[in-house]
Amino acid sequence: MIVGRRWGDAVDSWVKKMQSLVGYRTFTVLTIVITGLLLFLLLINGVRPEKYDIQEFHLSTETIRSIKTVEDPVKTEEERQRAASEVSSVYQFSEEIGENRAAIVTSVIDYVLEEKAESVESLAPMEEQVSDLKENLNVLETDGEGIRFTDGALVSLLLLENESLINLRDSLTASIRDIMSKPIRSEQVANTKNEIERRIRGNLEIPESVLPTAVLIGRYSINENETLNEELTQARIEQARASIEPTRILQGQVIVQEGQIIDREVYRQLKLLGMLTNQSSMKPILGLILFISLCMWLLHMQMTKWRASKEERQRTLLVVMLILIMSVIGMKLISLVSNNFDVSIAFLFPTALAPMLVRSLINERFAVLMAFLTAAIAGIVFQEGYSVVLQMEIALYLLFGGLAGLYVIQGAEKRSHLLQTSLSVAVVNFVFMAFYLLMTQSDYGVSELLFYGIAAITSGLLSGALTIGMLPFFESAFGLISTMKLIELSNPNHPLLKKILTETPGTYHHSVMVANLADAACESIGADGLLARVGCYYHDIGKTKRPGFFIENQMSHANPHDSLPPETSRDIILSHGSDGAKLLQKHKMPKEIIDIAEQHHGTSLLKYFYYKAKEEGQSVNEEDYRYAGPKPQKKETAIISIADSVEAAVRSMKHPTAEKIQEIVHSIIKDRLHDGQFDECDLTLKELKTVERVLCETLNGIFHSRIEYPQ
Structure with missing residues (x-):
């Protein structure tokens, strides 16, 4: 313990020297930057993707899995x-084409009938009839396409009887409508024309x-009536292409088994994944820098928002950073040997260690932040080669365990209570482990289940x-004082408290009374009541x-100051x-307790002996009758x-009333307040009002009126 104290003095001396050399702001920034660099060096290997020095058409020396999706x-x-090649072309059938072709045939025969009727009246020769026809x-030609009749063909129609022409017309249009009522594509036109020819020749x-x-x-009348719809066909092709989900290489997917040939396809996939040694990427490194920067920024903001002295902030910053670095080193040591085990030994890491340390040494807000930071960092440290950014089960494991430790440790007043807190953390760890094992839906053997249960506990x-x-190491090394340390110092069996009790019983009683007053007043404004009580x-x-x-220690003895000059009495009291x-x-003793003893009078004036010296006609300087100080630096001091002066003043009153x-x-x-004794602490006027009210209430309870019992 003595070595720890000496080392602690050296640390404290080094911190003060750094403060004087570089100043508060530079010291803070420098500490954060150094911590960030250490974190970067500790985590960089965990975020670098695994690379393989392989060549095409060689045997793989190990099973290689994809590191990402x-x-x-x-x-x-x-x-x-x-998918596009399997899409069938879309054709559009038109019944109107068949009707149009049948109408053309009807018109042809009708023109022949009309020409025959006109020739009967005009007695026109056959050549003129053929020309008119x-x-x-x-x-009837459409788009330059029509029936090319020879003169003989037209003569044969003109020579036919009207009745036969009408039967021919009806027979042809019926056949055309029947055949054209069915879809005919361009490649089917020739066969269909042959089919109608057979029908016509077979019609007796x-x-x-x-x-x-x-x-x-008949052959002229047959044409395609089902045409390709290119726009709709292309739309279906695009729809088919869009319906195909992208093919992905999944994280953890086996790319090549050990002993298999690394063909072109395997080599292409490894190159696509960036897993070859000739490929390098700065993305993971830049991502890690951003992550560490975010962590350090959160710590800096928490430190900035904390209302404490610069010296206390710097000491706290060093403690937090050291605990964080020590936690990460512990994680790295476990991760280095984790590959030698078939189970995940990361679950052995003490989940609540860092948050409980910070909670005991500093406060709960820093501890909550520490719980989140260690959980996030653990997710990076313990991630497997083919996991996502974080190993989420480990991160949640540390987060739940750390928060559980914080909530349970609030009632811990002794070091032995920390063991009870650790049992609660073990229960939370065990419950989370059960959740994890159930959610993985994997079959675990008895030995594995037993390991994970023991690991959680x-x-x-x-x-x-x-x-x-x-x-004790942090308390002695950094001059910090924990709740448990304060509880130990409040034990009446402490050698110094025994010394006060036996040598100055009046002072001891006065101190206890002041402690009650200060504790109640501090609690009313959110200050550290326990520190104030022990300091008193x-x-x-x-x-x-x-x-x-x-x-208060003179009892029935005479007051020695009655026979001493004021300046001698002054020196005794002020010292x-x-x-x-x-x-x-x-x-x-802790620095906080020493500061209270040194600062509880500030630079206030020792009025009694100051005015006594003036009454004796001495030429006195007021500064000579003031305490050396310094003024109170904390609310508690x-x-x-105030409580010290108030208790002495009220106790000296013969009949105190409210x-x-x-x-x-x-x-x-x-x-x-007017003397400027609160100028160097952050005690507000509103808080002073609250302190005044609580002190009055507490004093009224102590010095209340009592019934005078008859003799």
């Missing part, structure tokens, strides 16, 4: 091409003389045991050097603060200074 563009395009049939009702002309008309117990073991127990320990010169600080330093107590408390606070 990526889209395979080559396979995706192949699948889309296959050709001119009329030219009107058609005269032999017009059979060639009927075949000519061991992690919780280690959290408490290591916290107990490391607390030791604040007047300097009076043990000359007990009889202080009124009790510095004497107490020296005695506490000699016994290696300022409140103790009105008199209110008046004296208000007067003392007002005097200290």
